[in-house]
Amino acid sequence: MTTRVGDELPVECRGRAVEPESIDITINGEQKRVAPGQSIAALLEVLNIGSDRVAVELNKSIVRKRNWHETIVPDGSRIEIVEFVGGG
Secondary structure (H helix, E strand, C coil), X not given: CCCCCCCCCCHHHCCCCCCCCCEEEEECCEEEEECCCXXXXXXXXXXXXXXXXXXXXXXXXXXXXXXXXXXXCCCCCEEEEEECCCCC
16 A cells, blocks of 8 residues: 555645644743744734834844844744833
């Protein structure tokens, strides 16, 4: 008997990728599960973090604010979010 790749999948899933329901990322050292396919801008919104005075590092690279909407957060990412606080 020959088994083909994909035979063990339900018929409706064969031949196409199945997107996971959530991905694991690390934000400021804390493990989180989030929806896949989110941009940095969307992630900040979900976390209720305003974007006015924030810097974001994705996998040890600073992401410019103008690129937040197009930069998708992949599974396993390490994100550092720094909020600037004024004072005197």
